[in-house]
Each structure stands twice: as structure tokens, then as C-alpha cells.
Amino acid sequence: MTGQGAFITFEGIDGSGKTTQLRLLADHLRAAGRDVVVTREPGGSEGAEEIRALVLEGAPDRWSAETEILLFTAARRDHLERLIEPALAADRIVLCDRFADSTRMYQGLSRGDLRAVVDQLHELMIGREPDLTLLIDMDPAEGLRRALSRRGREERFEDFGEAMQARMRAGFLALAEEFPARFRVIDGNRAADAVAADIRRAVAGVLA
Ligand code: TYD
Numbered sequence: 001m002t003g004q005g006a007f008i009t010f011e012g013i014d015g016s017g018k019t020t021q022l023r024l025l026a027d028h029l030r031a032a033g034r035d036v037v038v039t040r041e042p043g044g045s046e047g048a049e050e051i052r053a054l055v056l057e058g059a060p061d062r063w064s065a066e067t068e069i070l071l072f073t074a075a076r077r078d079h080l081e082r083l084i085e086p087a088l089a090a091d092r093i094v095l096c097d098r099f100a101d102s103t104r105m106y107q108g109l110s111r112g113d114l115r116a117v118v119d120q121l122h123e124l125m126i127g128r129e130p131d132l133t134l135l136i137d138m139d140p141a142e143g144l145r146r147a148l149s150r151r152g153r154e155e156r157f158e159d160f161g162e163a164m165q166a167r168m169r170a171g172f173l174a175l176a177e178e179f180p181a182r183f184r185v186i187d188g189n190r191a192a193d194a195v196a197a198d199i200r201r202a203v204a205g206v207l208a
Helices: 018-030 047-057 065-089 100-109 113-126 138-147 161-178 194-206
Strands: 006-011 035-042 093-097 132-138 184-185
Touching: 006 018, 006 065, 006 100, 006 194, 018 035, 018 093, 018 132, 018 194, 035 065, 047 100, 047 161, 047 194, 065 093, 065 100, 065 113, 093 161, 100 161, 132 161, 138 161, 184 194
Parallel strands: 006 093, 006 132, 035 093, 132 184
Antiparallel strands: none
16 A cells, blocks of 8 residues: 555456445545545546446447457556556546456356466556455345346346355355455345444554
């Protein structure tokens, strides 16, 4: 971490409530006078938002898993160069909805075991981890119900069903054990304000 800045990511299965929680945290930090940048992946920069449409819209078999890894990593590299790194250099707090852990899970686990490929490309092209990753842990059936109830054009990954949601949930929890120094697991199966209070405590620990 450099000075006042921090890189904080939100992760979790589809429908885990991370986007809502990210906004609540941003409001809280801004009210406390902090300089906050809210962003998301895939996307967050102009070029990466264009790649977002390529990866999230269209038929589920539009890309192979390998091509997808390249597209997500290309989007991330642009996002990092143009938004994340300049913001951190200016001592801002960057709150990012998903980051490389999502690629480790979705592209690394959902169609065979490509985790090593994801990690190699990450090492080569990204080489940065968040200061804090908030994993919003959520019941897979409830997450799927929420995700399906708001589905629109970005539906390539939401056809996967409950079994895949359960695998992703287990994968995220395993990732939290793999990187205990930066992960905090937050129980998302509660009222939004209770979840938000836990998140504020976890963040206070890192910003202190
Ligand atoms: P997101 O916009 O966070 O959707 P939600 O709010 O429903 O969680 O993410 C869109 C989808 O992109 C989500 O299904 C996960 C997928 N994704 C990947 O497969 N790999 C990645 O590297 C990222 C960042 C997202």
C-alpha cells in the first residue's frame, strides 16, 4: 500500500450482493472524507468496457476457455494501466467489483482445470494483487435466484445453473484459504446492513 491509497476488491458468486455492498462501502468511506474510486471488471476503462461486451454477451459457446482468459486479461491490463494504477499512485482508495480471483474461478475452474494458465498469464501481464479482497459468501441457490431475476444482455455465464454456482462458491472459499493474508470472508446470507457493518470493520482494519 502506498500512503493513503488502497486496492480493495469484491468477489463472490453471481447474485452474492457484492455490487450493492461495494456501493454502500463507497458511500461510507466518502462520508468519512476518503477519496474513493469505484470500478468493476470486466471493464472499468474505455477499452476494457468494450471487451466486456465481447465476453459477457452472446452465446455461451462464443469463446473457448483459453480465448476467454486472454480477453479477460487484456481487459484487466488496460484497466490496471489506465485507471487502477494512476488512482493508487494518487493515494485514492480503489473499490473494484471483481478482479483476477474471478478469472481464477470462472475461467480457471468452470471448463476443466485451467488455473495454472490463468496464474501464468496473471504473473506475466498483471502481477498485482489487491490489498484486501472481500469475499461475499452466499448460498448458491439464493445467488442464482437473484442473478436470474435481473438477467439482461450479459448472460453468457448465468446459464451455468446451481451445480456450477455451488462449485464456484467452494472454489472461492478455497481461494480465501490459499491467500489468507488478503482475503476476508463475509457471510452474505444476512440483511444488507449487517453485511455492510462486517465489511466496514474489515476495511477499517486495512486502512488503519
Ligand atoms: P459481474 O458484472 O460482477 O456480475 P454479477 O454482479 O452478476 O456478479 O460479472 C459478470 C460476469 O463475469 C460474472 O458472471 C462473472 C464473469 N467473470 C468472469 O468469468 N471472469 C472474470 O475474470 C471476471 C472479472 C468476471
